[in-house]
Amino acid sequence: MLFISAKGDTINTAPDNPYFDKVFDLVAYWSSKSEMIELQTSGSTGKPKTIIVQRSQIEASINMTKEVFNLSENDLFFCCLNVNYIAGMMMVFRALEIGADLIVVEPTSNPFENLGNQEHLVSKNRGKNFFSFVPLQLQTIIESEKHLPLLKACKATIVGGAALNPRLEAKCQELNIPIYATYGMTETMSHIAIRDLRNEGQTFEVIKGVAIEVNTNDCLRICSPSTKDEWIQTNDVVELIDRKHFNLKGRIDNVINSGGLKIQLEQIEWKIAEKLDLQERYFCYGLKDERLGQKLILVIESEEIVVTNEQMQGIFGKFETPKEIYHLPMFLETQTAKIDKNKTVNEFIRN
Known part of the structure; x- marks a missing residue:
């Protein structure tokens, strides 16, 4: 565990x-007032790439987050996300810019365990x-x-970086503490929209200063101070409710064409979460097929069979039922703890 106080004092266990x-x-970079920084994308939806951003973009994102969550120098920032990527990096920068105390632990499934005797x-x-946090x-x-x-x-x-399942959202509602999906x-230098998990529903609300629209494919476009007030085109399909609210449906590259029917994979995953009480991680995928x-297909992280084709056919409609179900002992992940669906399928199913 690493603790850095607002005054610069450190505890490194x-x-x-x-x-x-x-x-x-x-910390050294932020103190140097350097105008440019390299960021690495996670690679969860494509090949990882390096982009160059301006300090002013990072500062704009920090200011938006500070305002929406009423953050101040009296707060403590807890960073348990990989600091080599934007989510973890921004937690460090926020604490430094706002002048707050900061705790950093290595990413694990339960990061509070890394506090040891410093939980106080x-x-x-x-x-x-x-x-x-990430959902896991x-x-x-x-x-x-x-x-x-x-x-x-x-x-x-x-909480961000991956979709939340309905079971986790229900638990957040029960707790009734300020937890927000991002x-x-x-x-975009981290989040541009949030969703209060104390309330039921899937609607995201953009942070003050952010503008949104959709293109002809209903993919979200974003303009904010953190993008230098330039429009950014995403591959995320949304239902645009108004100028400040949208529902996220999934990525356009996660739409498969099966027998002439277009299927949004995230929507099938959501229905599986609603109808099956799976404790294991899982995802849907589209495999090449000569006929369709x-x-x-449905891929489940489990060494044992937890769902059969017969069970799926009894619950879901013809076109929503996976043609194959695979149970794998483990999923491969990206450096930001997201499931790497392509690598998992290529390594364990296509081979």
Whole structure:
């Protein structure tokens, strides 16, 4: 664990850990007032790439987040996301720019475990902690009796990087603490829209200063101070409700054509989550098929068979039922802890 106070004092419980060297590099960069920085995209939806952004874009994103969550120098920022990528990097930059205390731990499924005997740094700061997680981390913490009180000590918690399943959303509603799903990407310097998980529904609301529209394919376009007030085209299909609200349907490259029928994979995953109480991770995918062009398959992370074709056929309609179900002992992941669907299929199914 690495603790950096607003005054620059540090507590490093693992001084030989090279992961924290990157954090100190980020601190040095921010202190240098350098105007440009390289960012690495996660590669979850395509090949990873490096982009160059301006400091002013990062500052604009920080200011938007500061305003929407009412963050101040009295708060504590807890970073448990990979600092080599935008989500983790921005947690460090936010703390530095706002002048708040910062805790950094290496990414794990339950990051609070890495606090060790320093849990008091979070627990004593009740109502002033700002957390950021991926869904797997949030779910693990909620299911942990030991560390759930630390989560309840938050001022605000944001969760992003992957879709939340209905079961996790229901648990967030039950807790009734300020947990927000976020929408954003590397090119927008983190989130540009949020969704309060204390309320039921899938509608995202853009942060103040962000403009949105859709193209002819209903893919979202974004313009904000964090994009230098230039329009960014995404591959995310949305239902645009008005100028400030949208529902996320899925990525346009996750639409498959099976026997002439277009299927949005995320929509099938959502229906599976609603109708089956799967504890395991899973995803839908489109495999090449001589007869259908592409066939819908379901891939489940489990060493045991937890769902059969017969069960699926009894619950779902003809076109929503996967043609094949694969059970794999493990999924491959990106560096940001997202499921790498293409690599998983190529490694364990296509081979």
